[in-house]
Amino acid sequence: MVSPSLMWFRQDLRLADNAALTAAAAAGPVISLFILDDETPGEWRFGSASRWWLHRSLEALGTRLPLVLRRGRPEHVIGDVLALTGASSVHFTRDYAPWSGPLERRVKDACEGAGAACHRYAGFLLHEPEAIRNGAGDPYRVYTPFSKACFAAGEARPQKPVPEFAAWQGKIRSERLEDWGLLPVEPDWAAGFRDHWTPGEAGAEARLEAFIAQGLALYADERDRPDREATSRLSPHLHFGEVSPAQCWHAVRRAQFADPARLDRGAEKFLKELLWREFSYHLLHHWPSIPEKPFRPEFADFPWSGNPGALRAWQRGQTGYPIVDAGMRELWATGIMHNRVRMIAASFLIKDLLIPWQEGERWFWDTLVDADLASNAASWQWVAGSGADAAPYFRIFNPVLQGEKFDPRGDYVRRWVPELSRLPDPFIHRPWEAPQPVLAEAGVELGQNYPHPIVDHGQARDRALAAFQEIKGSA
Numbered sequence: 001m002v003s004p005s006l007m008w009f010r011q012d013l014r015l016a017d018n019a020a021l022t023a024a025a026a027a028g029p030v031i032s033l034f035i036l037d038d039e040t041p042g043e044w045r046f047g048s049a050s051r052w053w054l055h056r057s058l059e060a061l062g063t064r065l066p067l068v069l070r071r072g073r074p075e076h077v078i079g080d081v082l083a084l085t086g087a088s089s090v091h092f093t094r095d096y097a098p099w100s101g102p103l104e105r106r107v108k109d110a111c112e113g114a115g116a117a118c119h120r121y122a123g124f125l126l127h128e129p130e131a132i133r134n135g136a137g138d139p140y141r142v143y144t145p146f147s148k149a150c151f152a153a154g155e156a157r158p159q160k161p162v163p164e165f166a167a168w169q170g171k172i173r174s175e176r177l178e179d180w181g182l183l184p185v186e187p188d189w190a191a192g193f194r195d196h197w198t199p200g201e202a203g204a205e206a207r208l209e210a211f212i213a214q215g216l217a218l219y220a221d222e223r224d225r226p227d228r229e230a231t232s233r234l235s236p237h238l239h240f241g242e243v244s245p246a247q248c249w250h251a252v253r254r255a256q257f258a259d260p261a262r263l264d265r266g267a268e269k270f271l272k273e274l275l276w277r278e279f280s281y282h283l284l285h286h287w288p289s290i291p292e293k294p295f296r297p298e299f300a301d302f303p304w305s306g307n308p309g310a311l312r313a314w315q316r317g318q319t320g321y322p323i324v325d326a327g328m329r330e331l332w333a334t335g336i337m338h339n340r341v342r343m344i345a346a347s348f349l350i351k352d353l354l355i356p357w358q359e360g361e362r363w364f365w366d367t368l369v370d371a372d373l374a375s376n377a378a379s380w381q382w383v384a385g386s387g388a389d390a391a392p393y394f395r396i397f398n399p400v401l402q403g404e405k406f407d408p409r410g411d412y413v414r415r416w417v418p419e420l421s422r423l424p425d426p427f428i429h430r431p432w433e434a435p436q437p438v439l440a441e442a443g444v445e446l447g448q449n450y451p452h453p454i455v456d457h458g459q460a461r462d463r464a465l466a467a468f469q470e471i472k473g474s475a
């Protein structure tokens with residue numbers, strides 16, 4: 001009798017283009033295992049919105065193959081499953097979190113202890129972080145040469161089809177997904193998520209197809225507009241590995257080659273954005289402390305001075321700056337926020353409120369469905385000015401001008417801040433400048449149903465620049 005093979009699903013919750021699953025299927029009848037490990041990642045265990053997504057995604061995967069669910073440390077669970085089933089090989093996709101290298105070594109030891117072969121595969125990224133090096137053989141610290149090196153490395157590797165496989169027919173205990181408590185109980189703050197998302201491989205495929213059909217042609221010109229639907233919204237699907245970056249790459253390239261006149265610019269821009277994801281992982285791999293510590297050490301002495309009340313106002317979308325509040329409320333309602341608004345909201349927290357970027361990073365970690373250790377940390381540090389290749393600290397977003405530029409009619413603000421919806425366009429991003437009769441006509445009572453700005457942006461900007469001067473000497 002052929003002994004079974006064990007497929008350990010991690011952030012690769014798909015059947016197509018999954019090298020680990022393909023190899024497991026070739027090795028024998030497949031035991032499909034997912035382990036909820038809340039111990040190893042410590043404070044970076046899945047946040048609340050990610051847990052909602054994970055539940056739905058596992059539910060979807062469980063309709064495609066019999067899934068064994070276990071909680072605990074992977075090395076213990078895998079050792080246990082090997083002992084119970086006699087599986088002779090274990091297959092999994094590599095992960096890049098700072099704790100994953102040691103974890104994967106412990107899993108290898110557990111496999112060796114049980115006499116099983118242990119195989120690790122690439123698939124979460126286009127390029128392994130060790131593979132892209134500069135002329136001196138060092139990792140890159142700047143995005144543009146990194147992305148050029150990625151393009152020079154060639155097209156994404158070929159995709160693998162869904163493998164033919166036989167599921168193992170033996171008996172093994174599985175925990176019940178419902179018992180994991182991944183979904184919110186009362187109040188169900190995720191009630192609105194269902195209207196926006198279909199977690200799982202089929203949802204990811206549909207999202208990619210829809211983006212290529214409708215968004216890609218607009219992408220180069222409109223990706224910065226939160227009032228338009230020009231971006232892919234693939235980030236949570238990519239994060240959970242319901243689609244691979246190689247699948248996205250090839251799908252976009254196919255469309256581009258079929259209709260270059262219409263799609264060339266959008267495709268090139270989109271592939272560059274996928275490379276920002278790669279760059280974030282490149283940084284995390286080579287500088288694993290970036291989720292906690294500033295990449296530029298002088299920022300460790302930054303004189304932060306924000307207060308908890310201001311942090312709460314930011315989290316709840318009650319800062320009095322409409323574009324910031326719209327973004328924070330979009331985040332709460334849907335688990336996502338448009339990239340441009342993430343930059344504006346993050347800049348506001350760090351520079352207008354002088355609150356450490358790590359506070360914002362943690363809030364995003366808990367509330368984003370695409371919360372991702374590498375992209376979140378690298379992006380927060382980019383906005384803070386403390387990161388590799390970051391925006392300079394003194395570039396401080398003006399939330400009014402940003403709103404007027406990227407949401408010119410105020411449609412995005414009106415959607416997420418309905419108390420301002422009847423304000424005329426010239427005041428939608430600056431309600432405090434509206435004459436009293438205009439406010440009254442629009443039903444806006446500042447300080448009653450919408451806050452006054454919690455800081456004056458001009459003064460806050462001066463304060464931030466003065467704070468920056470304090471560390472600049474040590475830069």
Ligand code: FAD
Pocket residue numbers: 223231232233234235236238239270273274275276277278280337338339340342343346364368370371372373375376377379380383
């Ligand atoms: P698209 O514009 O369609 O881009 C396609 C894909 O490219 C995305 O799905 C994503 O995987 C990748 N990508 C695009 N922009 C970036 C970027 N700047 N950095 C890294 N990858 C990128 N992205 C996350 O996936 N998880 C996070 O936790 C996260 N936190 C962020 C925090 C802040 C403060 C900021 C400014 C950005 C953050 N981003 C994060 C990056 C970016 O905002 C999202 O990837 C993007 O908004 C996702 O929407 P989309 O899928 O429609 O993107």
